[in-house]
Amino acid sequence: MDRRWVATRFGGPEVLELVEYEAPEPGPGEVTIGVRAAGVNPADLKGFAAGQDEGLLPRAVGFEVAGVIEAVGPALDGRAFSPGDEVLAFQVTGGYASRITTLARNVFAKPPPLGFAEAANLLLAGVTAADMLHVTGVTSGDTIILHGASGAVGVSVLQQARGLGARVIGTASDRNADVVRRFGGVPVRYGDGLLERLRDLAPRGYVAALDTVGTDEAADVSLALVPDRRRIVTIAGWDRAQRDGFLAVGGSTPESRAFRNRSRQPLVELAAAGHLVVPVARTFPLDQAPAALELLRGGHPGGKLALIP
Numbered sequence: 629m630d631r632r633w634v635a636t637r638f639g640g641p642e643v644l645e646l647v648e649y650e651a652p653e654p655g656p657g658e659v660t661i662g663v664r665a666a667g668v669n670p671a672d673l674k675g676f677a678a679g680q681d682e683g684l685l686p687r688a689v690g691f692e693v694a695g696v697i698e699a700v701g702p703a704l705d706g707r708a709f710s711p712g713d714e715v716l717a718f719q720v721t722g723g724y725a726s727r728i729t730t731l732a733r734n735v736f737a738k739p740p741p742l743g744f745a746e747a748a749n750l751l752l753a754g755v756t757a758a759d760m761l762h763v764t765g766v767t768s769g770d771t772i773i774l775h776g777a778s779g780a781v782g783v784s785v786l787q788q789a790r791g792l793g794a795r796v797i798g799t800a801s802d803r804n805a806d807v808v809r810r811f812g813g814v815p816v817r818y819g820d821g822l823l824e825r826l827r828d829l830a831p832r833g834y835v836a837a838l839d840t841v842g843t844d845e846a847a848d849v850s851l852a853l854v855p856d857r858r859r860i861v862t863i864a865g866w867d868r869a870q871r872d873g874f875l876a877v878g879g880s881t882p883e884s885r886a887f888r889n890r891s892r893q894p895l896v897e898l899a900a901a902g903h904l905v906v907p908v909a910r911t912f913p914l915d916q917a918p919a920a921l922e923l924l925r926g927g928h929p930g931g932k933l934a935l936i937p
Contacts, residue, residue, distance in 0.1 A: 629648040629649065629650060630648070630649055630650060630651050630725060630726045630727045631646055631647065631648055631649070631725065631726045631914065631915075631937070632646070632647065632649055632688055632689075632722050632724055632725030632726070632728075633645070633646050633647075633688070633689045633690070633724035633725070633914075633917050634647055634686045634687060634688050634689065634722075635675070635676035635685065635686060635687045635689060636685060636686045637682075637685060638676055638677060638678045638679065638680055638682070638685070639676070639677075639678050640673075640921075640925070641673075641917070641918035641919075641921040641922050641925070642918060643676060644676070644689065644917060644918055644921075646914075646915055646917070649725075651725070651727040651728055651729050652729050653699065653701075653729070654699050654700060654701030654729050655701050655702075656701055656702050656703040657701060657703055657704060657705060657731055657732055657733070658701040658729055658730065658731055658732060659697055659699065659700050659701065659704075659709050659715075659729070659730065659732050659735055660697070660698045660699040660700075660727060660728070660729045661693060661695040661696065661697060661698065661715060661717060661727065661728055661729075661730065661735070662695050662696045662697075662698045662726070662727050663693045663694075663695040663723070663725055663726055663727060663728060663937050664693075664694055664695040664696065664744035664748075664936070664937070665693065665694050665695070665743075665744040665745040665747070665748040665911070665934045665935065665936055666690050666692070666693045666723045666724050666725070666748055666914070666934060666935040666937075667690070667691070667692040667693065667694075667723070667748040667749040667750075667752060667932065667933075667934060668690075668749075668912075668917075668920045668921065668924055668932070668933040668934060668935060669691060669692070669749075669752050669753070669780075669924075670924065671691060671752065671879075672689055672690055672691065672724075672921065673921060673924070673925060675687060675689060676689065688721055688722025688724070688725070689722065689723070689724045689917070690720070690722060690723025690724035690725070690935075691718065691719060691720060691721075691723055691752055692716070692717065692718040692719075692720065692723055692748055692749065692750075692751055692752050693716065693717050693720060693723040693725075693728065693748050694714075694715065694716040694717075694738055694742075694744040694745075694747035694748040695714075695715065695717075695744065696712060696713065696714055696715070697709050697710065697711050697712060697713040697715055697735075698711055698727065699711060700732075701732075704732045705732070705733065707732040707733065707735070709732060709735065713737065714737070714738040714744075715735050715736060715737060715738050716735070716736055716737075716738050716747040716748060716750060716751065716896070717730055717734050717735045717736070718734060718736075718750075718751035718752060718755075718892060719734045719889075720734060723748075724914065724917050724935055725914075725937070726914065726937040736892060736893060736896045737896065737900075739896055739899035739900035740900060741899065741900065741902050741905070742899055742905070742906065743908075744934075744936075745908045745911050745932075745934035745936070746905070746906040746908055746932075747899075747906075748934050749780070749906045749908065749932040749933075749934060750895065750896070750899055750904070750906050751892055751895060751896075753780040753781045753783075753784045753906075753932075754784045754788075754891070754892075754895040754904065755879075755887075755888035755889075755891045755892060755895065756781050756784070756863060756877075756879070756888070757781050757782075757784035757785040757788055758784075758788060758887075758888070758891040758894075758895065759877050759884050759887055759888055759891070760781075760785060760838045760840075760861050760863065760877060761785065761788055761789060761792065761838070762887060763861050763875055763877055764836040764837075764838060764858075764859045764860070764861050764875070765836070765859065766789060766792055766794050766835075766836055767792060767793070767794065768792060768793030768794065769793060769794070769795075770792075770794040770795070770835045770836060771794070771795045771796075771797065771830050771832070771833070771834050771835060772789065772794055772795070772796055772797070772834060772835060772836040772837065772838060773796075773797055773798075773799070773826060773834050773836070773837040773838070773849070773850060773853065773854070774786065774789075774796050774797070774798040774799070774813065774837075774838050774840070775798075775799050775818075775837070775838065775839040775840060775841050775843070775846035775850070776798075776799065776800075776839070776840035776841040776846075777796070777798025777799055777800050777804075777807075777808045777813050777815065778798070778800040778801070778804035778807040778808055779840055779841075780931075780932055781840045781863065782798060782800075782808075782840050783807065783811050783906075783907060784904070784906075785838060785840075786798065786808065786811035786812050786813045787811050787812065787898075787903065787904050787905070788898075788904070789812070789813075790811070790812035791898070791903060795814070795830075796812065796813040796814065797813065797814045797816055797826060797829050797830060797834075798813040798814065798815055798816065799815075799816055799817070799818040799822065799841075799846070800815050800816075800817070800818070801817065801818070802817055805817075807907075814829060816829060818845065819845075822845060822849055823848075823849045823852055823853070826849060826853060827853070833853065833855075834853045834854050835854065835856075835859060836854060836859040836860070836861075837849075837850035837853065837854045837859070837860045837861075838861055838862075839860070839861065839862035839863070839864065839865055840862075840863055840864060841864055841865075842862060842863075842864025842865035842866075842868075843865070844868065846862070846865065847862070847865055847868040847869075847872065847874075850874070851872060851874070857872070857873050857874040857875075858874070858875065860874035860875060861874065861875040861876065861877055862874070862875070862876050862877075863876070863877060863878060866878075906932055907931040907932060908931055908932045908933070908934060909929050909930040909931030909932060909933060910923070910929065910930075910931070910933055911933070911934045911935070911936050912933065912934070912935055912936065913935070913936055913937075914935045914936060914937040916935075917935055920933050920935060
């Protein structure tokens with residue numbers, strides 16, 4: 629039998645149960661993947677957070693995986709997969725599993741430079757970063773602020789912005805400054821005096837600000853330094869965005885969902901060319917998913933996490 633993690637009630641990682649199940653045979657437009665790694669993301673925690681409709685339970689957990697094609701259904705609508713192909717998949721249901729059957733339209737060839745753990749963490753952070761750069765219109769020659777530059781989305785923003793020719797000043801702790809430099813950004817320490825430090829690093833000003841952390845500090849300095857509020861975006865500070873009239877994006881909105889879907893293949897191609905990497909801090913056996921989520925919930929895993937069946 630296959631195994632997967634499901635939430636049988638709402639709460640924290642402690643509500644998850646590892647159950648036996650049988651991945652269905654692929655139908656039209658579907659493939660079955662033997663999972664080699666499952667990405668671990670903050671969105672996974674939100675999927676079974678308290679306060680939701682209990683009619684949604686039980687809920688299988690996990691949105692992205694990497695592995696090997698085991699079976700192919702008919703009518704793949706132009707997608708070409710064969711058993712044995714190494715792939716990644718994003719926007720799946722129940723990725724914390726040993727095998728899954730999913731729509732082929734959500735499956736992509738694994739970029740050769742990436743291992744399975746890296747590939748399983750490429751797209752959720754990657755499309756989020758791409759969306760933030762897109763809605764703020766970042767282009768060559770721009771100088772931008774990036775709050776939370778050493779996190780998973782931040783690291784992807786740094787790499788994608790470098791490809792666009794933009795200069796990124798990224799906030800981080802002192803211990804993570806080298807991460808920001810590694811991926812092409814200029815690090816700046818957050819905390820008291822951030823506004824003045826940012827002004828010193830870019831005397832000619834900033835054209836955009838991207839916030840991945842959602843703090844009042846991030847919102848306050850962005851509003852002080854970026855003249856056009858249409859070029860300030862957050863993925864975490866929704867209340868401030870609504871109150872102060874700047875942008876907030878998320879995968880649940882139709883515009884973001886459509887753009888993120890279109891961005892998947894270009895990001896896979898960037899990774900295949902060696903221009904987009906995914907730092908992985910730690911892997912866990914599949915049966916330790918709650919421990920991985922607890923580490924993630926702590927806020928400072930130092931890179932991406934993956935489950936290995």
